[in-house]
Amino acid sequence: MKSGLTALGVPVGVVGIVLLLVVPLPAAMLDFLIVFNIAMALVVLLTSMYVKRPLDFSVFPSLLLVLTLFRLGLNVASTRLVLRDGYAGEAIGAFGNIVVGGSLVIGLVIFLILVVIQFAVITNGAGRVAEVGARFTLDAMPGKQMAIDADLNSGLIDEDTARKRRAEVAAEADFYGAMDGGSKFVKGDAIAGIIITIVNLIGGFAVGMMQMDLSPQESIEKFSMLTIGDGLVSQIPALLLSVSTGLIVTRATASADMGTATSTQLTQSRVALLIAGAASIALALVPGLPKLPFVVAGAALLIAGQRAGARDRALAAEAAELPAVAGPGAPEPDSPEALMEQMRVHALEIQLAPDLVDLVGGGSEQDLLARVRGLRRKVAMDLGLVIPPVRTRDSVDLPRSTYVVKIAGVEVGRGEAPQGRLLALGDHLDHLPGSPVREPVFGLSGRWIPAESRAQAELAGATVVDRVSVLVTHLGSIITANAPRLLSREDVRILVDGVKQLDRAVVDELIPSLLSLGEVQRVLHGLLAERVSIRDLPRILEGLTLRAKVATDPEGLVEAARTSLGPAIAAPYAEDGVLRVLTLDPLLEQHLVEQRRPGDDGMVLAVDPDRLERMLASLRRRLAEVERAGHDAVVACAPVLRPALRRTVATTLPLVPVLSYSEVTCAPVQVEAVGVVSDAAQVAA
The missing domain is CATH 3.40.30.60 (FHIPEP family, domain 1)
Structure with missing residues (x-):
């Protein structure tokens, strides 16, 4: 219930502000609203001093707009009362008589001074700081985002912390952008205050003479006091909000409120305090200057300097004892830990x-x-x-x-x-x-x-x-x-552990009794090298289990894994349900099978270089013909020949898939033969 009332407070207040512009108010109600306006401006000013970061007061730009609109609404309501009744409540009368001593000249001077301070000094400075802060914050966003990503990738922070820091960076940019626009509200309010005051002076003078039958002197005295009082009750909260705006946009990120930070930083230099105190006492010796204020100020500064010196000595002693009590701290830049990280x-x-x-x-x-x-x-x-x-x-x-x-x-x-x-x-x-x-x-x-x-x-x-x-x-x-290269041993362990949670039997039967984790990694490397997906890892492990009971040669294990995947290998190369295949000339294929020889990484083709070059040239021509027709094709051969042929073709055509007949025929697609690869002599014949 309480949160519901709080949520309704601002919308109801904004509607009430709009009503101020059109509905006449009694003088007593206007007094209450004027006092509330001053109190709210004071609360905003003190809150601006006590927040530790500007983002802790992120509602300030919107609040600034609402309070500015509220103050302008009060100006309209008070102007209506001043011009209609010649009376706008006790608050305005008090500011017009008591604060300025009943003097028109004093009132005008004080009002002009407040306007100059707000408009020419605080508002312009705060607006410039907000504009520069918004620009620099937006320019720094990419670097901050990159730093967050670097910390995340290096493991210094987790995903939740990174997400929170990115949100803070975005919120900071939004805040300073809103403050850049919010400072324009304050500047416009100052201009509106001057115009309203001038209009009230001229309008009041005319109303007093034409409607109230007052003499020119009486009209000026009566309405000038009311206008100055109205201007003062408006400019004082406006000045407080201008100062709040300046405090918010000039605050740097700090770990304490403004009062604590100011006290700590002003007393950080003992020498500066002692020199300032001695200079103040020295000025008391100048003839004609008041001695007591300078002596009191100098003594206060000397006492503050002595206290700052005692504090510094205490901190130094504590720092000297810290290594013996707390032990070693963070690693030195040249320590083995730091160098290992680099x-x-x-x-x-x-x-x-x-x-x-x-x-x-x-x-x-x-x-x-x-x-x-x-x-x-x-x-x-x-x-x-x-x-x-x-x-x-x-x-x-x-x-x-x-x-x-x-x-x-x-x-x-x-x-x-x-x-x-x-x-x-x-x-x-x-x-x-x-x-x-x-x-x-x-x-x-x-x-x-x-x-x-x-x-x-x-x-x-x-x-x-x-x-x-x-x-x-x-x-x-x-x-x-x-x-x-990107699939590490640890990655394989994580993948296998994931399979183990769903199909424990296939993992326990294979690892480590039949194959080690390193041998499984080598098989997966072989599949990835030919761009075969390893998503269906349980089926791959099942195929490896059957093969490992017979032999554990790497090439045979890779082929067993491919066989277990079956249609999943050939299907991605099909176009509209049609798999276009280039086959080898039977005589050439038989010759290549007979010329297989074991190598360091598996079977290789020990074929005459000239004949091998003619075969590859024929393959390139056939592929070019298929490409001109707007299609892609794969090379199909006998299962026993596939590893060696793939290794040979990859030297010049690394992206051409080489599949076995069993992989092609088991795919749920239509197979279309689009050419035969031969050597140059057979093509010429």
Whole structure:
């Protein structure tokens, strides 16, 4: 019930403020609202002093708008009473008579001084600080986001802490952006106060003479006092809110409220306090200057300096005893622990040139970190491989607009992503601005064009890709090509433990009685090297169990795993339910089977180099013919030949899949033979 009333308080208050603009108020009610306005402004000022961080008072910009509107509503209500009745309550009368001593000149001077202080000094300064703070906060967001991601990837923080810190960074940017606009409310309020005062003076003078039959002198005295009182009761809370705005936007991140921080920092220098105290006492000796105030101020500063000296000595003694009591603290920069942390090699890393830091922390579609997280999910679904967190950091050693991808500290890919540019892919783009480049994944020709030329490039038939998509696509290609290197022994253990929770029997039967974890890792490496998904790990382990009871050679284990996967290997290469296959000439295939020889990594083909080159040339021609028809094809051969043929074809055509007849025929697709690979002599015949 209490929370419901609290939630209704602000909406009801805003509606009441709107009513102030149109509904006349009795003078007694106006007095109550004026006092409430001053009290609220004082509460906001004190709260601004006691918050430890600006974000702890994040509602301040909205509260500033509401209180400004409230004060303007009171101005309208008081103006209505002043001009209609010549009386606006005791509060305005008191400020017009008691505060300024009943003198019109004094009242005008004090009012003008308050306006100058608020408008020319505090409001302008706070507005400038808010504008600069908003700009610097937004500029620093990418670096802060990258630092959070680096801490997360290095294991210094967990995902929940990283999420909380990212939310704080975003909230800080939103707060300073709102304060930049909120300071304009205060500035506009000061201008409105001056205009309302002038209107009240002129309008009151006219009303007094024309409607109340007062003399010009009586009209000026009566309505000038009321106008000055009205202006003062409005400008005092306005001044308090202006000071609150300045305090909020000038506060740096601190661990204490303003009073505690001010006391601590002003007394941190004992020498400064002693010199200031001695100088104050010395000024008391100057003839004509009041001696007592300078002596009192100097003595207070000398006492504060002595207390600061005693505090510093106590802290030094405590610090001297700390090592013996608390023992060793954090490791030294040159300690073995610190050096080990610096030596640690990250499995996957992206280094960005300093001008590419803006790729981190942008919008949801252009945030590199968010896109990398999406890529990790995609790789997990496609290959069954959970890649390690991608460490992202900037490097001043890189050329401008350059990014580098490293695996285990070794560079495996490099590209460019110029700031403010888009990559246009296509032919005949010479009329577009920008230098020609080659897309890093597929080798397509393109140009890095200015962002404003996008429509022109699309009209020319080009495919336009943003910088983040180029980098993420390149990263995905590198991850797929280097998947075996990214699958560590620990990753295999985690995957096997996951299978064990669902199918304990297959794991217990295989590991460690038949195969070690390292041998299973080697099989998975072999599958990933040919871009075979290891998502169906239970079925892979079942196939390995059957094979390991007969033999444990790595090549045979990989083929057994492929056999257990069955249709899952061939199905991804089918197009519209049709798998297009290139087969070997029977004589050539028989010859290759007979020429298999054992090697260090498995079976190899001991074929005459000239004949082997003719076979590969025939394969390239057949693949080119299929590609011209707009399709892709796989190579099919006898199961006993597949490993050796794959190893041979991969030397020149690493992306061409080589499947066995059993893998092709068991797939739930239609098989279409689109060519026969032979050697040059048979083709010529």
